[in-house]
Amino acid sequence: MTTVKIVTDSSIQLTAAQMQAYSIHEIPLNVEVGGQQYVDGETITRSEFVQKMAESDQLPKSSQPAIGRFVEVFDELGQDGSEVLAITMTKGLSGTVTSAQQAAQLSSTKVTVIDSDFTDSGLSFQVLKAAEMAQAGASIAEILPELTKIRETTKVYVAMPTLENIVKGGRLGKLAASLTTFLKISIVVELRDGKLRIAKKGRGIKTIQNFAQAKVQELIEHGDRLGGVSFSYVNDDYLPQKFTQQIKERWPQVPIVTEVTSPVISTHAGLGAFAIIYYYK
Structure with missing residues (x-):
């Protein structure tokens, strides 16, 4: 063999x-x-x-x-x-x-x-x-x-409080250029089929906080199907740790990783960014 x-x-x-x-x-x-x-x-x-x-x-x-x-x-x-x-x-x-x-x-x-x-x-x-x-x-x-x-069944969402790195890196193409006209805009992008797509955009940090909290609530509701969850972050672990605790309180057996992300995501996403990553069994 x-x-x-x-x-x-x-x-x-x-x-x-x-x-x-x-x-x-x-x-x-x-x-x-x-x-x-x-x-x-x-x-x-x-x-x-x-x-x-x-x-x-x-x-x-x-x-x-x-x-x-x-x-x-x-x-x-x-x-x-x-x-x-x-x-x-x-x-x-x-x-x-x-x-x-x-x-x-x-x-x-x-x-x-x-x-x-x-x-x-x-x-x-x-x-x-x-x-x-x-x-x-x-x-x-x-x-x-x-x-x-x-x-x-894998989903990857990256929440970005600032667009500076993602725009400079050119990963969102022409769509990013249109977003730069807004002040203090925050976005959530989904990595799907190898491409970044905007899942949510709005002014202020509340945009990504509300999106992320809703996504975590969805994971809690379907916790019996979760194969794994990860909250990877660039430099601020406050929300990732908060979301980890919320899921663990309901589904302590679900494997959750909450760690600093790789330089690849840090480069594209910028300071303050974090990712919600999971898959269903």
Whole structure:
């Protein structure tokens, strides 16, 4: 029976303990902030990135891992005859999946590359499922349909109290340009099919607070179907912690992750932003 090994990228929301327990291999993205370049998770932590972003007057940048980094990991993991399943963040936010696909063609290992369509915990829901099944001896052919099921019920909403980073980064295109005419506008975007779409917009922080509270109430009402929930944030954890507690009071068994998000989301979303990420079983 062929062993399957799991590879992902550093935009994922996983703890070091989870990575070790499930033998998940992470390829780091490259980030630039304050005029300095770093390797995500290796030469800069998420909290350090946010601090440097707050101090800089330049928009941070991120870039996909080098193809050679993927090839090196793929080749090493396949030395014992194992196959590799690489699950990456959406191509809508990064070229990481393209680097992985190109590396798969160059590697001596049999590699299957999947675009998760998401990032952060939207990516980790799929990666954890794949890793659990791989440890149980499942083949890639058996794993992929289960990932599709998770992907189809995953929702990612990112609440942004300011549009500065998302507009400068160009991720909302022409629609963002029209929003810049408003003062103190806040938005909630949904990451769907690899693209950012505006789910709610309005003046003031109450816009995103009310949207998020309504979404949390919806999760509480359907808590028996929740497979996982995450509140990832850039620098302010007040609302994420509040929402976490509300869900735990009603559904203590539901796994909830409340942590600083990756530099990818921090860069695009900006200070004060947070994400609501979940999927239904």
